[in-house]
Amino acid sequence: MAILNWVLRIVAFLLLLGLAARNSDPVTLRFFFGQAWHVELSLVLFLLFLIGAVFGLVAGWSIAQRRATRSHDDVAD
Numbered sequence: 001m002a003i004l005n006w007v008l009r010i011v012a013f014l015l016l017l018g019l020a021a022r023n024s025d026p027v028t029l030r031f032f033f034g035q036a037w038h039v040e041l042s043l044v045l046f047l048l049f050l051i052g053a054v055f056g057l058v059a060g061w062s063i064a065q066r067r068a069t070r071s072h073d074d075v076a077d
Helices: 002-022 041-076
Strands: 026-030 036-040
Touching: 002 041, 026 041, 036 041
Parallel strands: none
Antiparallel strands: 026 036
16 A cells, blocks of 8 residues: 555656746746746746645644634633
8 A cells, every 4th residue: 555655656756847847938027116037837836836735734834723722721610
């Protein structure tokens, strides 16, 4: 079962690597006040994924903390 898990991880990695390689075209991100950033599309996709993962972790952590505090308060009563 562990071998199957690693095979699936390697396949997923190779598929994502291929996606990044196919989307290596430069794009221009235009910000306010005339600011622009020229970067590869795969980097933009990775950064947006990373930002979403961080927000998801923070949201999950805050929910877990709230539940832990609530259950701790119930035990104290």
